[in-house]
Amino acid sequence: MLSREQIIDAAIGLLDSGGEGALTVRALSERLATGSGAIYYHVGNRDQLLDTATETVITSALETESSQAVATPEEEIRRVALALFDAIAEHHQWLATRLTLQIVRNPAGPVTVEIFERIGRQVGALGVPRASWFDATSTLVHYILGAVSQNARMDGDTSGIQPDMDREEFFDATSTAWQELDPENYPFMHAIVGQTKQHDDRDQFLTGIAIVLAGLTHLR
Structure with a gap:
């Protein structure tokens, strides 16, 4: 008998393989060898299914992270951030966009509430004054979502750059272009050329978290 979980798993598979465009009721029905009525009965319409798929992936990522001591x-904030980073990297075809939409459209939804609660508790534990909790937590969440979304688009969608260019080729091309700039007018760009080609996205992401956390200490 077809279950809700089977539908969600199949939907996530379609999304991972081809992005949001690959997830249609027809494609899902064919994959599950069922009628569209069963899908609507268990998960509702396509938008509801996308929201449920997002909730499923994010909830699983955060549950896995929370099992660790x-x-x-600071360590808890980094672990929550990396759980989101890794989940979006794994589901780069679609998750970044859907996660951002959920937070914007459904501030009372389980994804938004869980992320803000997990990070907000730690902001309070850092000694940030209560009056600054919302601003401080929002800053962290905005940084996390912005950074992971940019990374996901680099891994999964290079349209607008070159359709056949992968990440390494993109940064090689970028470094070459920066080296051709006038060093007198752009000394900083020349100074970071080597770092651009060699940087690790995960390490760079954690550096950003550290910078934000260091800034929060001034709110104490």
Whole structure:
């Protein structure tokens, strides 16, 4: 008998393989060898299915992360951030966009509430004054979502750059273009050319988290 979980798993498979465009009721019906009525009965319409798929992936990522022992608030924030980073990297075809939409459109939804609660508790534990909790937590969440979304688009969607250009080729081309700039007018760009080609996205992401956390100490 077809279950809700089977439908969601199949939907995530379609999304991972071809992005949002690949997820249609017809494609899902064919994959599950069922009629569209069964899909609508279990998960509702396509938008509801996309929301449910997003909730399923994010909830699973955060549950896996929370099973580990945590020593400090900073470490917990980094682990939550990396759980989101890794989930979006794994589902780069679609998850970044859907996660952002959920947070914007459904501030009372389980995804938004869970992310803000998990990070917000640690902001309080860092000693940030209560009056600054919302601004501080929002800043962290905005950085996390912005950074992981940019990384996901680099991995999964290079349209607008070159359709057949992968990440390494993109940064090689970028470095070459920056090297051709006038060094007198653009000394900083010349100074970071080597770093651009060699940087690790995950390490860069964690550096950003560290910068934000260091800034929060001034709110104490």
